Amino acid sequence: MKPTDIGDPAYFHKVVDCQWACPAHTPVPEYIRMIAAGRYSDAYMVNWESNVFPGILGRTCDRPCEPACRRSRVEDGEQREPVAICRLKRVAADNKDDVNARMPRPPEKKNGKRIACVGAGPASLTVARDLLSIGYNVTIFEQDPFAAGMIRSQIPRFRLPESVIDEEVGYIANLGLDLRLGKRIESLAALLREEFDAVFIGSGAPRGRDLEIPGRQEAAANIHIGIDWLSSVSFGHIESVGKRVIILGGGNTAMDCCRTARRLGGEDVKVIVRSGFEEMKASPWEKEDAMHEGIPILNYLVPKAFVHEAGRLVGMTFEKVEAVRDERGRRKLVPTGEPDQLYPCDDVLVAVGQENAYPWIERDIGLEFGEWDMPKVDPVTFQSTLPQVFFGGDAAFGPKNIIWAVAHGHDAAVSIDKLLNGESLTERPSPLVNLVSQKMGIHEWSYDNDVSLAERFKVPHTDPSISLKNIRIEVELGFDRQTALKEAARCLNCDVQTVFAPRLCIECDACVDICPMDCITFTSNEDETLLRTHLRAPALNLTQDLYVADGLATGRVMVKDEDVCLHCGLCAERCPTGAWDMQKFLMQTTKAGPGCRPVAPARKAA
Amino acid sequence: MTYITKPRLHHPSLTRNEAGYTRRDYEGKISTLCAGCGHDSISAAIIQACWELDIEPHRVAKLSGIGCSSKTPDYFLGASHGFNSVHGRMPSVLTGANLANRDLVYLGVSGDGDSASIGLGQFAHCVRRGVNMTYIVENNGVYGLTKGQFSATADKGSKSKRGVLNSDSAIDLVALALQLGATYVARSFSGDKDQLVPLIKGALAHEGAAFIDVISPCIAFNNHSGSTKSLDYVREHNEAVNRIDFFPSREAIVADYAPGSVTDVPQHDGTILRLRKLHADHDASNHLEAMAYLQKHQALGEIVTGLLYVDPNPEDLHAHLQTVSAPLNTLNAGALSPGKAALDKLNASLR
Numbered sequence: 027m028k029p030t031d032i033g034d035p036a037y038f039h040k041v042v043d044c045q046w047a048c049p050a051h052t053p054v055p056e057y058i059r060m061i062a063a064g065r066y067s068d069a070y071m072v073n074w075e076s077n078v079f080p081g082i083l084g085r086t087c088d089r090p091c092e093p094a095c096r097r098s099r100v101e102d103g104e105q106r107e108p109v110a111i112c113r114l115k116r117v118a119a120d121n122k123d124d125v126n127a128r129m130p131r132p133p134e135k136k137n138g139k140r141i142a143c144v145g146a147g148p149a150s151l152t153v154a155r156d157l158l159s160i161g162y163n164v165t166i167f168e169q170d171p172f173a174a175g176m177i178r179s180q181i182p183r184f185r186l187p188e189s190v191i192d193e194e195v196g197y198i199a200n201l202g203l204d205l206r207l208g209k210r211i212e213s214l215a216a217l218l219r220e221e222f223d224a225v226f227i228g229s230g231a232p233r234g235r236d237l238e239i240p241g242r243q244e245a246a247a248n249i250h251i252g253i254d255w256l257s258s259v260s261f262g263h264i265e266s267v268g269k270r271v272i273i274l275g276g277g278n279t280a281m282d283c284c285r286t287a288r289r290l291g292g293e294d295v296k297v298i299v300r301s302g303f304e305e306m307k308a309s310p311w312e313k314e315d316a317m318h319e320g321i322p323i324l325n326y327l328v329p330k331a332f333v334h335e336a337g338r339l340v341g342m343t344f345e346k347v348e349a350v351r352d353e354r355g356r357r358k359l360v361p362t363g364e365p366d367q368l369y370p371c372d373d374v375l376v377a378v379g380q381e382n383a384y385p386w387i388e389r390d391i392g393l394e395f396g397e398w399d400m401p402k403v404d405p406v407t408f409q410s411t412l413p414q415v416f417f418g419g420d421a422a423f424g425p426k427n428i429i430w431a432v433a434h435g436h437d438a439a440v441s442i443d444k445l446l447n448g449e450s451l452t453e454r455p456s457p458l459v460n461l462v463s464q465k466m467g468i469h470e471w472s473y474d475n476d477v478s479l480a481e482r483f484k485v486p487h488t489d490p491s492i493s494l495k496n497i498r499i500e501v502e503l504g505f506d507r508q509t510a511l512k513e514a515a516r517c518l519n520c521d522v523q524t525v526f527a528p529r530l531c532i533e534c535d536a537c538v539d540i541c542p543m544d545c546i547t548f549t550s551n552e553d554e555t556l557l558r559t560h561l562r563a564p565a566l567n568l569t570q571d572l573y574v575a576d577g578l579a580t581g582r583v584m585v586k587d588e589d590v591c592l593h594c595g596l597c598a599e600r601c602p603t604g605a606w607d608m609q610k611f612l613m614q615t616t617k618a619g620p621g622c623r624p625v626a627p628a629r630k631a632a
Numbered sequence: 633m634t635y636i637t638k639p640r641l642h643h644p645s646l647t648r649n650e651a652g653y654t655r656r657d658y659e660g661k662i663s664t665l666c667a668g669c670g671h672d673s674i675s676a677a678i679i680q681a682c683w684e685l686d687i688e689p690h691r692v693a694k695l696s697g698i699g700c701s702s703k704t705p706d707y708f709l710g711a712s713h714g715f716n717s718v719h720g721r722m723p724s725v726l727t728g729a730n731l732a733n734r735d736l737v738y739l740g741v742s743g744d745g746d747s748a749s750i751g752l753g754q755f756a757h758c759v760r761r762g763v764n765m766t767y768i769v770e771n772n773g774v775y776g777l778t779k780g781q782f783s784a785t786a787d788k789g790s791k792s793k794r795g796v797l798n799s800d801s802a803i804d805l806v807a808l809a810l811q812l813g814a815t816y817v818a819r820s821f822s823g824d825k826d827q828l829v830p831l832i833k834g835a836l837a838h839e840g841a842a843f844i845d846v847i848s849p850c851i852a853f854n855n856h857s858g859s860t861k862s863l864d865y866v867r868e869h870n871e872a873v874n875r876i877d878f879f880p881s882r883e884a885i886v887a888d889y890a891p892g893s894v895t896d897v898p899q900h901d902g903t904i905l906r907l908r909k910l911h912a913d914h915d916a917s918n919h920l921e922a923m924a925y926l927q928k929h930q931a932l933g934e935i936v937t938g939l940l941y942v943d944p945n946p947e948d949l950h951a952h953l954q955t956v957s958a959p960l961n962t963l964n965a966g967a968l969s970p971g972k973a974a975l976d977k978l979n980a981s982l983r
C-alpha cells in the first residue's frame with residue numbers, strides 16, 4: 027500500500043468524523059473543548075463563523091455529525107452513542123455573553139458591488155453574511171413579512187423560540203443588510219434588468235405535495251397541505267384543529283404537523299405511513315418525541331380514499347400492505363388481502379413531500395432547466411447557466427436542511443466573490459489547515475486525553491402536561507452547565523491527530539503494546555485488502571483510512587487503523603523517541619474574501 | 633510513566649477465550665517503566681500467551697525480585713497472585729510456594745541483575761531442583777533500576793552509555809540453565825513477539841523447570857552503539873534456530889506445513905510443540921548438542937534464539953520428593969498426623 031500523504035488536508039480532516047460529516051465543516055471538537063472550559067462565547071463564535079446559526083442549529087440541526095461520531099464506534103456494550111454534538115452547540119448559544127462586539131465590522135468603504143438574493147432563508151442569509159462582511163452591498167427580497175425562511179415559517183415554536191431566530195437574523199441584518207420584506211420577486215428577467223452584479227436564488231422548495239385520491243375535492247375543507255398549514259400556524263392564521271387528526275407521511279414535516287396538532291386541540295392524533303416504521307424519513311429523535319407526546323405511528327397502510335358525509339370529512343380508508351422481496355431482492359409493498367381499514371377523523375394533514383417551483387423564472391432568458399424541471403446548477407460553484415445567477419439551499423437541488431443551505435451559501439458566496447474579481451470559479455484554494463503539537467510536558471497535553479467512560483447524557487424536557495398546552499413552550503430545555511461539562515468530556519478530541527515520524531522510530535513496540543484499541547501494527551507492506559486483515563485487529567471499516575508510513579530501519583511499515591483510535595495519546599506518551607506526536611488539526615474552509623484569493627494567509631491555531 | 637490509566641474501551645473485534653476473558657482482562661496496572669522499555673513488550677507477550685492458553689488468572693502465581701524487570705508483574709495479570717520478594721530471592725520464594733501448593737501455575741520474573749548477580753545461587757538451585765515453573769529473565773545487560781551499571785550478563789568488551797568498557801566475562805544464563813538441568817530452555821528477544829509468545833506458552837505448559845532468557849533492551853541506559861543488548865545490535869545478530877507453534881492438543885493443530893520441514897514434539901501433558909527448523913544442524917531434543925551448538929555459534933558473535941532444548945518428559949521437584957498429589961496446603965491435621973497406631977507401625981517397620 028502506498029504511504030499516506032498526510033500533507034493532503036483531506037487526510038486528517040477525514041479523521042475528525044464529525045467535522046468531515048458536517049456540510050459546513052464546523053470544527054466540532056474545537057468548540058466542545060471551549061464549552062468544557064466554560065468559554066461559551068468563544069465556542070459560539072467558532073460555530074457562528076462556520077454555520078451562521080448556532081442557536082437555531084443547536085435546537086434543530088439534522089446533525090449528520092452525530093451518526094458519524096467516533097464515540098458510537100468505540101463505546102463498550104450495547105449502548106453506543108455519539109457525543110450530543112448538536113445539544114452542546116445550544117449550550118454555547120444559551121450561555122454566551124453579549125457577542126455583538128465580536129461580530130465582524132464591514133469595511134467603511136463598500137466595494138461598490140451589489141448583490142441581490144431571492145428569499146430570506148438560511149441560504150440567502152449566509153451569502154449575505156459572507157459578502158456583507160467583506161464590503162459588498164446585499165439586498166434580500168422576501169415575499170413573507172418575516173425573515174429566516176422555513177426556519178420561521180415551518181419549524182414550530184415549541185422546537186425553536188422566535189427570540190433565537192430574531193437574534194441570529196439580527197446579527198446579519200446589523201452588518202448593513204438591505205432587507206426588503208413582503209416583496210415577492212415575480213420575474214427574474216425584471217430583477218436582472220436592475221443594477222445588480224450578481225443574483226443569488228435561495229427561494230427554497232415551497233410547494234407541498236398533494237394526495238389525489240377519491241374524496242380529495244369533496245372533503246377539501248378539512249384536508250390541509252402540511253407545510254402550508256404549518257406556516258399558517260406560525261404566522262397566526264390558524265389557531266385550532268379538530269379533535270381527531272390524521273397525519274399522512276413519515277418525514278420530519280409529518281412529525282412537526284402531528285406535534286403541532288396536539289397543541290392546537292387535537293386529542294386523537296395519529297401518524298399513518300405507507301411503508302414500515304423503520305423506513306420512515308424522520309430522524310429517530312423526532313419520532314421518539316412524537317410518540318412521547320402520545321402520538322401513535324401506524325405503518326404499512328396505503329391511503330385509499332377520504333371518506334365524507336354531507337360535504338364533511340369523516341374519516342379515511344387505508345389498504346393494509348406488507349413488504350416482500352421480489353426475485354431480484356427488491357423490496358415491494360403488496361396488499362395483504364385484509365379488508366380496508368377505516369380511521370375516523372376530523373382533519374387530515376398531508377405531509378408527503380415537498381417540491382421546487384419556479385413560476386417566476388422565465389424560460390427564455392438563458393437560464394437552462396434540466397430534469398424534473400430544476401435549474402441546471404453546478405454542484406461545486408452553484409452557478410447556473412447564466413453566469414451571474416447562482417442557486418443554493420433547497421432551491422438548488424431540492425429540499426434538504428438548514429446546515430446544507432448554509433454550506434451552499436458559503437460556496438456560492440465564494441463563487442460570487444471570485445466572479446466579481448475576475449477569477450476562475452473552478453480554481454478554489456484548498457482550505458487552510460494548521461497542525462500544531464499539543465505537548466506541554468513529558469506526559470502533559472493541552473487537551474484532556476483521559477477518556478471519559480460516561481454514557482450519553484439526556485437533555486431534560488418540559489413535562490408534556492405543560493408543553494402540550496401551549497405551542498410556544500419549548501420542549502427541550504438544553505443541558506445545564508454541569509451536564510454540558512460531562513457531555514463535553516465524552517468527546518474524544520478527534521482533531522488531535524496522531525502524527526508519526528518514521529525517521530525517529532526505533533521499532534520498540536511500546537506504542538503497539540499500550541494502544542487500548544489495537545490500532546497500531548508494524549508489519550511488512552502488502553496491498554490494502556490484505557493489509558486490512560493482517561493487522562493486530564482487523565480493519566473492517568472500509569470508510570476509515572489506514573495510515574501507512576515507510577522509512578523504518580527494518581524495512582517494515584507502520585500501519586495505523588484510524589477507525590477506532592481514541593486519541594488518548596498513550597502511543598505518544600509511550601514512545602521513547604517522540605516518533606508519535608499529538609497534533610491539533612485545525613481546518614478553516616475557504617470563505618469569500620482574502621481566503622479565496624489565489625494566495626491565502628495562514629490562520630493560527632487557538 | 634503515564635498519568636492516565638489505560639482506557640477500558642477496546643477494539644470491537646476483541647474476543648473472549650475459553651475461560652471467558654478478553655486479552656485486556658489479563659492486563660495489570662499501567663506500567664511505570666521508561667517509555668519504550670523492552671520489559672513492557674515482554675509483559676505484553678505474557679498477557680497474550682496467558683490469554684491464548686485460556687489460563688484462569690486466579691490459577692497463576694507471579695513472583696519476582698527487585699529491579700525494573702521485577703516490577704513488571706504489577707503490569708500484567710492484575711487478577712493473579714503476586715509476590716515481590718527481596719533482591720535475588722525470588723527462586724527460593726517460588727520454590728517454597730510451589731511446594732506448598734503444586735496446583736498453581738508458577739511464573740518467576742527476574743532481571744539479569746536479580747538472577748545473575750545477587751541471586752545467582754538461588755537461580756542455580758531452583759533450576760537444578762526442577763521446580764515446575766516458568767522462569768523468565770528480562771535481560772538488558774544492566775541494572776536498570778539503579779541507573780545502568782553493567783550487570784553480570786553484559787558482554788566482555790561492550791561499552792556502557794558513558795563509554796566505559798566492560799572487562800569482565802559474561803554469565804550466559806542459558807548455558808547455565810542447560811548445564812543445571814532445566815528441561816525447557818529458550819532465548820528470545822522482546823522485539824520479536826511472534827517468536828516470544830509461543831515460547832512462553834510452551835514454557836507455561838511444560839511440567840518442569842522452564843527457563844527463558846529474553847533480551848530486553850533498556851532504552852534509557854543500554855540502547856547505544858557499543859552495547860550488545862541494544863535494539864539494533866540484537867536485530868543484526870539475531871539467529872533464530874527455529875520457530876515454534878504451540879498447540880494445546882493434537883486436535884487443535886491448525887497450520888499445515890510440508891512434511892519434513894517441521895517436527896512435532898508431543899509433551900507429557902498432551903500438548904504439542906511444533907518446531908519449524910531454521911538451522912538444519914540444530915537439534916532441540918539433544919541436550920549435549922544443544923550446549924555445543926550454543927557455544928559454537930556464540931563464539932561466532934551470533935545471538936542464538938528459539939527453543940534451544942526441550943525434554944518432553946520432564947520430572948519436577950514433587951516427583952523427586954514423591955509428595956502426595958494433593959497440594960500440601962490442603963492437607964489437614966488428620967492427614968498430616970495419622971495417629972499413634974500409624975506411628976507405632978512405622979516404628980515397628982524400622983526396628
Ligand SMILES: Cc1cc2nc3c(=O)[nH]c(=O)nc-3n(C[C@H](O)[C@H](O)[C@H](O)COP(=O)(O)OP(=O)(O)OC[C@H]3O[C@@H](n4cnc5c(N)ncnc54)[C@H](O)[C@@H]3O)c2cc1C
Pocket residue numbers: 086087088144145146147148149150167168169170174175176177180181209210211212228229230231232253256278279282386418419420421425426427428429431
Ligand atoms: C416542517 C419543516 C420542518 C423542518 N425542520 C427542520 C429542522 O428541524 N432542521 C433543519 O435543518 N431543517 C428543517 N427543515 C428544512 C429547512 O427548513 C430547509 O431545508 C431550509 O430552511 C432551506 O433553506 P433555504 O434558504 O434554501 O430556503 P427557505 O428556508 O425555504 O427560504 C426560502 C425563502 O424564500 C422565500 N421566497 C420563495 N420564493 C420567493 C420569491 N419569488 N420572491 C421572494 N421570496 C421568495 C420564501 O418565502 C422563503 O422565506 C424543515 C422543513 C420543514 C418543511
Ligand SMILES: Cc1ncc(C[n+]2csc(CCOP(=O)(O)OP(=O)(O)O)c2C)c(N)n1
Pocket residue numbers: 698699700701702719742743744745746747750770772774775776777778783
Ligand atoms: C539487597 C539489595 N542489594 C542491592 C539493591 C539495589 N538494586 C536494586 S535493583 C538492582 C539491580 C537490578 O537489576 P536487574 O535485575 O537487571 O533489573 P533491571 O532493573 O535491569 O530490570 C540493584 C542492585 C537492592 N535493592 N537490594
Ligand code: SF4
Pocket residue numbers: 042043044045054055094095096097108109111516517518519520521
Ligand atoms: S468524539 Fe468528538 S471529535 Fe470525535 S467525532 Fe465525536 S464529536 Fe467529533
Ligand code: SF4
Pocket residue numbers: 524540541542543544545546590591592593594595596597598
Ligand atoms: S491515540 Fe494512540 S494509543 Fe490512543 S487509541 Fe489512538 S493510536 Fe491508540
Ligand code: SF4
Pocket residue numbers: 530531532533534535536537538597600601602603604605606668
Ligand atoms: S513507541 Fe515510538 S519508537 Fe517505539 S515503535 Fe512506537 S513509534 Fe516507534
Ligand SMILES: [Mg+2]
Pocket residue numbers: 699701743744745770771772773774775776783
Ligand atoms: Mg537488568
